[in-house]
């Protein structure tokens with residue numbers, strides 16, 4: 371028995387010359403909403419495909435709900451809900467017929483969970499799935515998946531392409547669902563404002579490796595924004611400790627830095643700063659500054 375819903379050990383995936391997962395060690399505890407973020411190409415979808423048993427690893431191991439991901443039985447799969455941005459559902463079927471089909475397929479079907487989520491949308495049972503708006507189809511998919519009674523719910527960019535109102539409806543139906551409360555949710559998204567709202571644990575993948583894992587606010591606290599009035603060019607970027615980003619705006623130097631504390635003010639003063647001010651940053655700024663730093667560098671051979 372394990373209290374981790376996901377455990378990978380030295381998980382590696384190569385597509386020809388491309389290294390998508392690089393000896394990834396990742397353990398995700400049961401319970402709560404975990405967000406996985408990473409730049410495009412960081413390996414998130416590859417990780418999900420391996421975890422769900424759709425793709426074999428090149429080496430290493432991946433366990434999901436305590437099982438080897440390459441040997442999942444239909445019963446194991448029934449314990450996992452998966453929603454991605456495509457919300458692929460049979461467009462020619464009526465909403466009521468799809469729900470009835472799912473009810474027959476999943477022994478743990480929970481009608482209350484279905485009603486609770488679908489209640490957030492103006493979806494009529496007699497409507498054909500193909501007639502639903504993109505946001506309604508996303509909500510319908512979430513309702514179906516939560517009603518399966520999954521122990522683990524994997525959401526891969528579930529709100530991609532939805533407008534602000536539909537995104538909010540999706541997040542609210544997830545956050546206020548009692549079925550979601552009783553399962554572990556893995557939420558993969560590029561939308562930091564969504565992560566900020568729902569996630570209790572933030573996992574950052576970078577080029578197939580684990581770059582950070584903590585509560586989102588702990589990660590935010592690692593990144594600070596400093597504004598300094600430095601005459602002339604300022605210190606060479608390579609000499610700035612923890613530098614993620616530097617900009618010159620209206621004659622002031624703006625530094626976004628990682629893991630710097632009060633001694634960073636000393637550094638700036640030593641570099642000739644007349645005034646120094648530090649301020650906290652949003653999760654969006656912190657994650658994007660962190661990811662952008664390494665994104666700009668050439669990949670290791």
Ligand SMILES: Nc1ncnc2c1ncn2[C@@H]1O[C@H](COP(=O)(O)OP(=O)(O)OP(=O)(O)O)[C@@H](O)[C@H]1O
Pocket residue numbers: 385386388389390408409410411412413414415416417
């Ligand atoms: N079938 C494939 N053949 C070759 N390379 C692939 C294949 N699938 C993915 N890759 C490469 O593996 C790396 C990881 O891709 P993956 O789709 O897992 O990233 P991601 O983090 O999900 O990206 P995004 O945020 O853009 O969806 C990328 O560099 C991608 O080009």
